[in-house]
Amino acid sequence: xxxxxxxxxxxxxxxxxxxxxxxxxxxxxxxxxxxxxxxxxxxxxxxxxxxxxxxxxxxxxxxxxxxxxxxxxxxxxxxxxxxxxxxxxxxxxxxxxxxxxxxxxxxxxxxxxxxxxxxxxxxxxxxxxxxxxxxxxxxxxxxxxxxxxxxxxxxxxxxxxxxxxxxxxxxxxxxxxxxxxxxxxxxxxxxxxxxxxxxxxxxxxxxxxxxxxxxxxxxxxxxxxxxxxxxxxxxxxxxxxxxxxxxxxx
Ligand SMILES: [Zn+2]
Numbered sequence: 001x002x003x004x005x006x007x008x009x010x011x012x013x014x015x016x017x018x019x020x021x022x023x024x025x026x027x028x029x030x031x032x033x034x035x036x037x038x039x040x041x042x043x044x045x046x047x048x049x050x051x052x053x054x055x056x057x058x059x060x061x062x063x064x065x066x067x068x069x070x071x072x073x074x075x076x077x078x079x080x081x082x083x084x085x086x087x088x089x090x091x092x093x094x095x096x097x098x099x100x101x102x103x104x105x106x107x108x109x110x111x112x113x114x115x116x117x118x119x120x121x122x123x124x125x126x127x128x129x130x131x132x133x134x135x136x137x138x139x140x141x142x143x144x145x146x147x148x149x150x151x152x153x154x155x156x157x158x159x160x161x162x163x164x165x166x167x168x169x170x171x172x173x174x175x176x177x178x179x180x181x182x183x184x185x186x187x188x189x190x191x192x193x194x195x196x197x198x199x200x201x202x203x204x205x206x207x208x209x210x211x212x213x214x215x216x217x218x219x220x221x222x223x224x225x226x227x228x229x230x231x232x233x234x235x236x237x238x239x240x241x242x243x244x245x246x247x248x249x250x
Pocket of ligand 1: 007008009010011012023024025026027
């Protein structure tokens with residue numbers, strides 16, 4: 001089943017015509033050469049270039065391609081069942097990278113859009129499964145787009161995630177606060193289960209700068225501390241993830 005995007009300006013269905021999406025009022029959104037559509041109207045952006053910046057995304061991509069988070073991915077798959085994905089991401093750079101990555105791989109049909117997580121460009125009751133990893137989400141919006149009985153997987157960091165890295169940067173390393181979203185207030189909330197994934201990984205020297213650059217620590221660490229971390233031969237860090245599985249009423 002193809003799910004139509006909704007126009008972010010007038011909320012009517014968009015249909016693809018050539019290399020653009022058009023709504024009934026002729027609002028037009030071009031498909032970029034990387035294969036994604038930007039449904040984020042300029043007036044909705046808080047900055048000219050919202051989301052994670054290109055430097056962080058490049059670091060994250062290189063790090064993740066090494067397979068350090070494979071165990072975490074496997075855990076998400078075991079919590080959710082395999083379905084066709086139609087992800088939205090406010091960061092144009094992240095969507096561009098994802099679209100490029102999937103291009104030419106014929107096993108799945110993917111659609112990529114840069115859009116706001118607070119105003120999803122989809123009709124009501126259309127998804128069996130929605131997944132949000134380390135990103136903001138709005139419970140009422142997620143519930144709106146899920147089918148009755150649909151599942152939402154919301155993954156974030158647990159209290160001990162990358163603790164060794166934090167301890168090298170801060171004198172006092174605070175524990176992460178985890179996922180703060182509350183779905184229990186939503187009228188369509190049915191059930192929630194919480195899963196964790198913990199694992200120690202050994203990061204090789206060549207990948208340590210990428211790990212550092214994809215974390216918020218990069219921006220608060222002094223140059224001296226960054227240099228000290230980047231010159232380590234190997235870094236063993238704890239991964240601590242929390243995966244929440246939320247179900248919508250049938
Ligand atoms: Zn429109």
